[in-house]
Amino acid sequence: MENTLRARKIKDGTVIDHLNANTAFPVLKLLGLLGETQNVLTVLINVESQKLGRKDLIKIEGRELNPREADLISIISPNATINVIRNFSVVEKKRVGLPNxxxxxxxxxxxxxxxxxxxxxxxxxxxxxxxxxxxxxxxxxxxxxxxxxxxxxxxxxx
Ligand SMILES: [Zn+2]
Structure with missing residues (x-):
């Protein structure tokens, strides 16, 4: 069951990976996705990561992030990566960076x-x-x- 959930691929949307552990909920709040979302969300908290030790991960179906949201996420979790998924493929993969x-x-x-x-x-x-x-x-x-x-x-x- 656990593996099935983790492997679930999304058709269109965004995967926010390498979030610092326990920042998934703050990021969801920032994106306005807590409590009032129609989007299908997959949220992993405190999973093992080679890079970070522990990390969080969020999959948001049917939504892409704008540059402003990426800037704000970089302040919440500076190591995060944002993958844009279209038609089951990763079309863009970028690491967030603090704005100037x-x-x-x-x-x-x-x-x-x-x-x-x-x-x-x-x-x-x-x-x-x-x-x-x-x-x-x-x-x-x-x-x-x-x-x-x-x-x-x-x-x-x-
Ligand atoms: Zn001032």
Whole structure:
């Protein structure tokens, strides 16, 4: 039974592989697929992985991701790979990568001008070091990836 489920091939859709263990639910939440989806989903949590030790994997039937969703997934789980499936074949396989600029995510600084009524939308420069930092273009404050991840999971988009 277990093997049958794991081997199930999808006709059209997306396979998100190499998710860090226990990030499948946050990613499903981010994609709006928790609790209100019509799509057929296969979710594996904490399966063995040569690369990661343990990993999660999500198969979503009948849906492809847009570049924005891939950027946000890269912040939740930087090792993830996204496979696009059409007519049972993998037509595109890509590793997610942190974007250079992150737009449309609320600045965690409550006094930032983007959190007032000014018509400025949030924008961060992504500084990719060992510890990735996100620097707000408006208040110039820097935030670590954990803080930005929290904002994304709370869906505080601007
Ligand atoms: Zn700011």
């Amino acid at each position: 600029v992150l737009k449309g995510v609320k600045c965690p600084n409550p006094t930032c001008i983007t959190n007032t009524n000014e018509p400025a939308s949030a924008e961060f420069t992504v500084i990719k070091n060992k510890d990735t930092l996100f620097r707000c273009k408006y208040c110039n404050r820097q935030f670590d990836i954990t803080t930005i991840r929290k904002v994304i999971l709370e869906k505080q988009f601007l």
